[in-house]
Amino acid sequence: MQIEIKFNLNGEDVSIMTDPVRRLLDVLREDFKLTGVKEGCSEGECGACVVFVNDILVNSCMVPMANVINKKVMSIEGFKQTKEFEVIEKGFLEAGAVQCGFCTPGMIMATENLLRNISNPSVEEIKEGLSGNICRCTGYQTIIEAVQLTVKDGGELWKSNLTSL
Amino acid sequence: MRINTRKIRTDGKEKIRGENKYLEDLEFKNLYYARTLRSEVSRGIIKEIIYPEIPENYYIVDKNDIYRNEVKMVEVDMPIFAKDQVNYIGEPISLIVGQNKDVIIDIINNTKVIYEELPSVYSMEEAKANNVTIIEKENNEFVSHEFSTGDISSLNNCEIFDGVYETTYQEQLYMEKQGAVGDYKDGELIVYGSMQCPYYVKNALMHATGYNEINTRVIQTDTGGAFGGKEEYPSLMACQVAAATLKIKNPVRLIFDRREDIMYTTKRHPSKTYIKSYVKNNKIVGIDIDISLDAGPYIGLSDVVLQRALFTLNGAYQIENANIKGTVYATNNVFTGAFRGFGAPQSMFALEQHFNQVANKLKIDPFEFKKSHFVKQGQKTVTNGVYVEKIKLDEIADKLEKLSDYKNKMKLLDTEDYYYGIGVSFVPHGGGFTGDGEAEHIKAKVKLKKNKNNTVEILIANVEMGQGAKTALPKIVASVIDINLEDVIYNNPDTKYVPDSGPTVASRTTMVVGRLLYKAAEKVKERFNEEEFIIEENFKAPDYLVWDPETFQGNAYMSYSWSGNVAEVLVDKITYDVTVKNIYGVYDVGYPIDIKLVEGQIHGGIIQGMGMGMMENMTSKNGKIEQNNFEAYSVPTIKDMPHMEFDLVINEYDDGPYGAKGVGELTLVGIPPAIASAIENAVNKEFFKVPVTPEYILEVKEYADRNQI
Ligand code: FES
Ligand code: FES
Numbered sequence: 001m002q003i004e005i006k007f008n009l010n011g012e013d014v015s016i017m018t019d020p021v022r023r024l025l026d027v028l029r030e031d032f033k034l035t036g037v038k039e040g041c042s043e044g045e046c047g048a049c050v051v052f053v054n055d056i057l058v059n060s061c062m063v064p065m066a067n068v069i070n071k072k073v074m075s076i077e078g079f080k081q082t083k084e085f086e087v088i089e090k091g092f093l094e095a096g097a098v099q100c101g102f103c104t105p106g107m108i109m110a111t112e113n114l115l116r117n118i119s120n121p122s123v124e125e126i127k128e129g130l131s132g133n134i135c136r137c138t139g140y141q142t143i144i145e146a147v148q149l150t151v152k153d154g155g156e157l158w159k160s161n162l163t164s165l
Numbered sequence: 166m167r168i169n170t171r172k173i174r175t176d177g178k179e180k181i182r183g184e185n186k187y188l189e190d191l192e193f194k195n196l197y198y199a200r201t202l203r204s205e206v207s208r209g210i211i212k213e214i215i216y217p218e219i220p221e222n223y224y225i226v227d228k229n230d231i232y233r234n235e236v237k238m239v240e241v242d243m244p245i246f247a248k249d250q251v252n253y254i255g256e257p258i259s260l261i262v263g264q265n266k267d268v269i270i271d272i273i274n275n276t277k278v279i280y281e282e283l284p285s286v287y288s289m290e291e292a293k294a295n296n297v298t299i300i301e302k303e304n305n306e307f308v309s310h311e312f313s314t315g316d317i318s319s320l321n322n323c324e325i326f327d328g329v330y331e332t333t334y335q336e337q338l339y340m341e342k343q344g345a346v347g348d349y350k351d352g353e354l355i356v357y358g359s360m361q362c363p364y365y366v367k368n369a370l371m372h373a374t375g376y377n378e379i380n381t382r383v384i385q386t387d388t389g390g391a392f393g394g395k396e397e398y399p400s401l402m403a404c405q406v407a408a409a410t411l412k413i414k415n416p417v418r419l420i421f422d423r424r425e426d427i428m429y430t431t432k433r434h435p436s437k438t439y440i441k442s443y444v445k446n447n448k449i450v451g452i453d454i455d456i457s458l459d460a461g462p463y464i465g466l467s468d469v470v471l472q473r474a475l476f477t478l479n480g481a482y483q484i485e486n487a488n489i490k491g492t493v494y495a496t497n498n499v500f501t502g503a504f505r506g507f508g509a510p511q512s513m514f515a516l517e518q519h520f521n522q523v524a525n526k527l528k529i530d531p532f533e534f535k536k537s538h539f540v541k542q543g544q545k546t547v548t549n550g551v552y553v554e555k556i557k558l559d560e561i562a563d564k565l566e567k568l569s570d571y572k573n574k575m576k577l578l579d580t581e582d583y584y585y586g587i588g589v590s591f592v593p594h595g596g597g598f599t600g601d602g603e604a605e606h607i608k609a610k611v612k613l614k615k616n617k618n619n620t621v622e623i624l625i626a627n628v629e630m631g632q633g634a635k636t637a638l639p640k641i642v643a644s645v646i647d648i649n650l651e652d653v654i655y656n657n658p659d660t661k662y663v664p665d666s667g668p669t670v671a672s673r674t675t676m677v678v679g680r681l682l683y684k685a686a687e688k689v690k691e692r693f694n695e696e697e698f699i700i701e702e703n704f705k706a707p708d709y710l711v712w713d714p715e716t717f718q719g720n721a722y723m724s725y726s727w728s729g730n731v732a733e734v735l736v737d738k739i740t741y742d743v744t745v746k747n748i749y750g751v752y753d754v755g756y757p758i759d760i761k762l763v764e765g766q767i768h769g770g771i772i773q774g775m776g777m778g779m780m781e782n783m784t785s786k787n788g789k790i791e792q793n794n795f796e797a798y799s800v801p802t803i804k805d806m807p808h809m810e811f812d813l814v815i816n817e818y819d820d821g822p823y824g825a826k827g828v829g830e831l832t833l834v835g836i837p838p839a840i841a842s843a844i845e846n847a848v849n850k851e852f853f854k855v856p857v858t859p860e861y862i863l864e865v866k867e868y869a870d871r872n873q874i
Contacts, residue, residue, distance in 0.1 A: 035190035036182065036183020038187075039189070040340050040423070041794065042422060043795065043796070045796055046795055048340060076182065092181050093181070094173070096762070098174060099390075099633070100388065100631025101181075101185060101389065101631070102340035103340050104181050127803045127806070130803050131804050134795065134802060135340070135803075136337075136340050136390050136800065137340075137765070138769055139770075139771055140803040141806060142765065
C-alpha cells in the first residue's frame, strides 16, 4: 500500500508516495540519495544509521515511514551545514578519530546529540552518550579525544543552544 | 613536506561528512540485485532444486553459468556455486537476480532444495578420529608441516610442563558488509567491490570466466573496514556477480545482509595447540608444539595461515631446541581465512600463556621470566634463520615496566568486590609475506606518474581500508620529492591503470610497497623538471634473505616488529565479569610514518585483541554459527574500552621507507595473552582458552573449588 507521506527533511518540506512500513533508512538512502546515512546491522544495534527525528536521535533502520509523518528529520547531510558540525569535524580530524569512516557520520550525529544534552560531558558521560555506536577500527579513545577537543574549541555553541529543543 | 610533520588524514573530511562512496552508495543504471540461495545442510548431495515459477526479468544464476566453477585462491578447491554436493551450511548454490528485492526474497523462500544428507565432521577431534572422511586426503588433513631446530631428544634432566591451548572463531565484523557489483560494458567485464586485494580478484575472475588480462577489470570501492575479512572472500563474490552480469548483460549487485555476513564469510580459524616445554635452571630450553587449525571444507588460505602460525613460534624468545608441528583439518563448518594476525594470534596466545603458566609454577615473576628468554640479534629463529636486525626487546621491556609501573602494580591487592590481576606479553610480528613470498610469488611492482602540473600520482593496487594508506603512502612520496602532500594523488585502485603491487595484507603496505614508492620517488625527484613521465619500481629481496620453501629453513621474514603489553584487570568476585582497566603497550615498528596513524592501529588492535581475549565468543554447533547479529556476538563498545597508553622504540629498518616496519597486525597479537594472563593472576587459576568469559571463569573456579573438598 502506498500513501503520501509529508515530512521535513533537513529543513525542507518534502512529500513522497510510499509504503508506510518502509524503513526511514531506505527512503533516505534510496529515494533521497542521502548516502551519508549508513546501514551497518539493520537491527538497531550499531548506530551507523542514526538521524534526528524531531530532535531525538534514532536508528533509522528501526523507524517505519509512518512514524515520521509531519516530523522533522535531520541526517548528516543536513547537519553538516551547521556551525556545530564544523567544530565537531575539526575535533574528529585533529584527534585522528576516523579510520574506515563507516561509523563516522553516525558518531558525529551521536556527538551532536550528546552535546545538546550535556554541553561539557565527562569521559563517563561521553562513553554513555556514544555507547550506541559501534566502531570496529579506532578503539574509541581518539573518538573520546575528538569530543573533548570539540568541547574545548567550541563548547559555548551548545551551552547557549536550547533553540531547537 | 617532511616525513615527521603530522598530517590530518587525507580522507578524513569526506568520511566525516558522509560524502565518500562505499559500494552500497554507488549508483548504477539499470541495476539488478542478487541474493544467495544457500545450503541448509552441512554436507549432502543436491538431489533436486525446485524453484517456484520465475517471473520475467528474474534469473537464476548457478554452476551452469560460469566457464570454470572454481574460485582461484592458492588452490582451486572451492566452487563458485555448489556443484552436486554442498559441504557447509550456507554454501552458495545459486544467485537469484532481479530488480525488486522483495520478489527475490519470495523466490528464495519458495525454493525447495532436496538433499541426500551425508555424514559430517564438526570438529577437529572428529576430523582426526577419521570415522568420516570428507576430503580426498588422508585423515581429513589438508596439509601438515613439521620442522625442528636444535635437538629436543638430547635434552635430559629437564622439568616438563605441558598444556593444551584453544582459541575459537573470531569474526572481523568490519562495519561495511561484504559486497560486489558486476558490470559488463563493450566487451569488458568490470567488478567493483569492497576489498583488500584487487589483483587476487582479477586473477580469480580471469580463471572463472576465461576473460583475459585486457577485458577483465577490477575497481576497489571505498572499503569500510576489512581486517583480513576482505582478503580472499571478495574473490568468491566477484566470480558470482561476474557470472550474473555476463548472463544478463546488466549490472548486478550482491551485498550481504549482516546476518549472512556474520554466519557465512571467512573468520579466524579455531585452533588447538599442544605445548610441552623442557625447563632447566629456570629456563625453557626446549619446546614441543603441535598446532591444529579448523579450515572448514575448503583450504583457501589456511596453509598460509598455518605457516605464519608456525614460523613465529619462538615468539620473542630464544628457544634452542624446538619441534614444531602443525596441521590444517577439514570440517563441515564454515570456512575460515584471514584475520589480522593471520595465525599468529592463535600460536602466540598458546606460547605466551604457556610461558606465563610455567613462570607461575616456577614461582618467578612472568615479566622477569619472559625477559630472561629474550632473543637477541644474531641468534636463530625457529626456522634456523638468523635475526639480522637489531632487536630492542630489552628497551621495550624497560619502557613497558616504567609506563605501566609494573613492579608497584604487582603488589596491588584485591578489593572487597574485585580480584585484581596484571598480565604481560611480548610478541613479534613479521612484516610482509613469509619466506620468499614477496620475491617469488607477489613480485610487487609500483608506478609513480609525474604530471605536467607538478602533481605526482601513486599507481598501486593497495587499498585504503581504514588503516590510513591514503595518508601514509602519499606522505612518503611527498617528503622524498619534497612537495606538498596535496600534490600527491592516490585514487582507489583500478586494475586497468595500476600495476600489481600485491595485496593489502600481511602488514606489508607501508613496509614493502611504501619502500618501493620511496625508491620510485627518489627517481622522480631527480627528473622533476621534466614535464611528464612514469617511474616503475620492482621488488627485490634483501640480500640477507635466505629461504628454502621445501624445508621451511631460513629467514621466514624480512623483518620483525615487536611489542610488549601489560594488561590490568578487575574480576568481579560474584559475577566474574572482567573489566580491563588499563592496557599499556610499547612497540618497535621501525619508524612511525605518521604517529596518529600508528596510534590508530595500536588502539584498534588493542580493542580487537581484547574482543578475542575476553568477549567475542563465536561458536559453531552442528556446522552452524550460533551468533548471527551484533547482540549475540558482542564486540567491544566504547564502554568496554580500557585506558590505553603506549610508547615507541625507534629501530629503523634499512629496507623500509624511512625505516618503517609493519604495524597493523602486531598490535592485536599480544593482547589476548596479556588479558588472559592478567585474569590468571587475578583469580589464581589457569586458563587455556580465549575468550576468557565469565562463564569460563566460573567453570574453572567451581571445578577447582569442588576438587578441593
Ligand atoms: S543499521 Fe541501524 S542501528 Fe545498525
Ligand atoms: S572508523 Fe571504521 S568502524 Fe569506525
